Amino acid sequence: MRFLFKTDYEDDIRLFPHSGYVVSYGLLLAILLIAPYVLSSYLMSQLVFVCIYATVGVALLILTGFTGQASLGHAAFLAIGAYTAAYLQKYNVPFPVYFLAAGVLTGCIGALVGFPALRLQGIYLVIATISFAFIVEEILARWESVTNGNEGLRVKALSLLGVTVSRDSPTFYFLCLAVLVLTIVGTLNLLRSPTGRAFVAIRDSETAARSMGVNVALYKVKSFAISAAITGFAGVLFAHKLSFISPEMFTLQLSIEFIIVILIGGTFSLHGAVLGAIFIVMIDPFLTYLKDDMPGIIAGIAAALGAGTATAGNIQSKVAAFASLNGLKGAIYGVIIMLFVLFEPLGLYGRWLKIKLFFQLFPLYKRATFKRQKIYVKSERNR
């Protein structure tokens, strides 16, 4: 185990506390850079989605994880980014311009959503953001001159510096990766400066934040704007990756998926956004696999246990019918969220930290290390 002796204020500020971090993140970056030349096109496509989801995850972490303002409206921000890109593309606006425009526009709308949200707390804020998402969804379906309604919009392949970048090319993947890395670095910078600390202060005690001179309203709006802007950038990439967008892609389900990203990844660190994104992107093919193969496997087991062919066939068709039930995916997501909240509130990243500590301290690891002590009940009077 390594002990860090701080001898300089720089030790608290720098992004990589010691050389071990540089090595491991350098290695990770190297793997990510050679990935497109090694992985299959299907996995590459999934990796692009991981980048996009992780970017949204980081955005949501800024708002929900660090500022403590829950949002179930991030699908709407993603949609605004995506539609801005698709609309401006029709008028031959170059990519860098509409990429920035989408971010700025979404950021402004995020700030507008932030204002009414100032007076809301907890569950009421969630309801407000859901209604915002529904309003946006409805506008997308009705404002046909711009959004082409439920028919959806086709998004051409993006062209960067005169070169057409196909959505399956390594270049597009590198673009998504660059956006993700820049987002993470920017967010880390924010978190180690006064604004980030003000966000955390608002999350933990608005009263104390206010009495320390933090303009709570201003910082909440800032948090909404930053989070929305990043989601808007991700929306542009999302539109290009799908090459076709329509209102039913940006439903409540997508917002819930983003919440799952940070809940399952872990809400206290940016690592959580990436781990959660990997989880949510990879669980879909896994569920499809289960749906296709599970009935056969169960029937096989039943047959091996001595059930007759007819019974096994009967079981197979029943399991298949169950697996193709409507809304099963939503139910599975719900169960996953519940299990994580109950048994692993720190998420996948928390689990990773525990495993790491287990090996660092072996054989002295104590489970109580990660147990939060409740010494007294916090007063809610002055919220």
Place this chain on the structure above:
Amino acid sequence: MSYFRAENLSLHFGGLKAVDAVSFAVERGEILSIIGPNGAGKSSIFNLVSRIYRPTSGRILFEDQDITEQPPYDIARLGIARTFQNIELFENATVLSNLLVGRHRHCTTQLWQELLFLPSVRANEKLHRRRVEQVIEFLDLEPYRDKLISGLPYGVRKVIELARALCSEPKLILLDEPSSGLNVEETDDMSFWIRDMKSELGVTVLMVEHDMSLVNRVSDRVIALNYGRVLAMGSPSEVQQHPDVIAAYLGA
């Protein structure tokens, strides 16, 4: 003119007069304690000063400036810091980042500079850390610097709250029951720190306190309240011998 002045300050909740036409003044560099039985309106006065409540009537003046209508976050910017009776720390952050939030009123960097972490931001951060480190040294908080608040005992949290208030380099500090929940030794430490704050850092202290031994040791003047009204004002011994005060505490 007085340094800090409350004029006819009132706070009514419907028919209940929590604070009823209270006037007092704090001179620069003094330690003024407010005492009184439970529900006398002591904490309400603090919450009026830090604008958590809006006064029903009356004025608050600080350095000859009317701050009655200032927004709450501006109170800290003027140089008035406070602690809370029930500890309002940022639970899931480290001690260091709690204290750095105390520096917020001195933060001047813009959002875009922070996103890029420009050299100016870095220089400012180092300056803040140097100041925070001085407070950490002043209050002997070195062992807890990188600990999360949620894992710390009550007594330490109490000191951290004081530290956070001091990090803002306040001119006036409001201490809401600094010794509540502390044992005898910790209360002793607290009384030394309060006196040092006055003599070494030149901070003016307005304090609500129940522990009379602490009040006697540190205060220059004492105000006794009951039912939102001022009963007596003067030196600690004068106030304690005042018949109205004895009646309020012991019953007539």
